[in-house]
Amino acid sequence: MMPDDEFIFVKSRRKNNKRKTLQLRGTISSNTCCVATKESVLGKLESAKQEIQISDFFSLLFELLLQTLNSKSDASVEQIICYGLGNFSENVTSRYQLALLLLLKHGLHTHVFIHDPLFNGVECDLLEQLGCKVIKQNEEGKRTIKIGTKTLAYFPHCPKQLINNFLWSNWNINLENCVIIGNSFSTIIETNTHKHLTQNAAYVQLIFPFVKEMSVVNSFRYNDIFNDLSVHAFPDLKGPSALSLWSSCEEPKYSKDDVELIMQEIIPALKHSNLQ
Template sequence: MCCACSWLFRMMSAVAGDGFCLVKRRRGRGRSRRGEPPCAPLPPAPALTAAHFPDQPLDQLTALRRIRAAKEDLLESDYYKHFFNTLKESLSVIDKREVVEIISLGLGHIGDCTISRYQLALTLCLRDNFRVDCHVHDPIFYTDECHILETLDFKLIKENEEGKRTLRNDGITIVYLPHCPKQLTNNFLWNNWTTNLKNCVLIGNSFLRLIESQPHDNLNISAPYILNIQPYTEEFSLVNSFKFNDVFNDTSIHVFPARTLGLITDNFWHRDDSEPDYSNNVEFISSNIISRLRSRNS
């Protein structure tokens, strides 16, 4: 996510009296190497509706044209060649079994943000290469963005599952979480906390960099499942050579080889029955946050 995050924080400021706490970001981030802002200027925060998350009309034909152009641009880049070769290498570690589906969460505003547009372009390239269904969701998608995704033959996940999507047993699922908060990845791991993780290729923020950059005491609260699985993860770093350096930065491919998971004792896979709780953390867009935003305007 990119400009969408800042917009969300501004929307939350309207309900600060309900207990939300805003987190300020450092200035100077979110610009491309060439000096142009990769995302469109933030629009004024629209009024909330009771029916859906804050909405904004888009020129769908223009957005589709830009998305398709971004896909062609990406396909011709050295970054994509490097990415796909690394992906093939990661698949070889998990026995080159068939990819059966793709899940992409947290793409952000694909209609008016360049970062999100190119991340969607990568999702399109993955889907077209493997010729499987791709399921997508972001609780901040505009209605018009949902129509765009349906036009592109994506399968929309209707509810905010908060990353708790269950892996299939009949092949490999590629899970793409571009620049998503660690809590979303933690939820995904919690929901699939078994040796079935061997059926997953997870593309997202580097586990290793996360663990090296944050105190373990903090991660034990906000991302314990990432912390626990990392020693048994094979991580493939990606060189950030794309022309816009804020699109695919800090991205790695993670796999969980069966030979490694088979060495873990059964006790390791015990998990809390209660779902992870990230109260008062605006980095993570929970279903509860959206409900509170909606009720504020109802």
């Protein structure tokens, strides 16, 4: 039984389909664009949380995450940064991914800071109601973590440019304090040419030899919601082999024609287009 009439099975492994579809539609929603009521969205979220919480997928993921955190001197997580959920009031995949985020928030007893350019006003209100702090500005992933702050970055099915921006913004040994749950770095490296990586994921490419990546077994019953996720840690950035990394610090630049990443400068144009 499907969790929602709108759910469609997709066999493709291309993980950015959700965001590409939304972005190509030019979807920057307003309050009136959200047909679902807050009560109905909260009800569906609670059902998704319950389904995930009793799944083998969640048990294995949380155990893997705790093992990764326990390998550090301090296993606590002071904050979760989340990008890339999309319109969870309308999209089933986004809703399940938010449900997982809320379970992680509860399980780790921590704070959540979250942003997606596609969030509408109703969704922002709901997130605040659920105890999450909504980041108002589209930072394009360029959020700098305070030195020493233990951080879990949760980027489900995000564009590689967003991950790349986050790495650049924290391009120093402080990355040792970060754990990233998101698209497999191995998959990004293996499925893109060197030229494409240099243009769109240079910092992913640079850090890759120093990443400890642990694949998340995708045993959830819907195989395209949590596919290609890995837990990434950076345990050895103080060694001599990593010293040359930090000489690269140029801010990433991408083509405006790139449909994977919603850049801050194009949001006003998208909003204007939706009003016409």
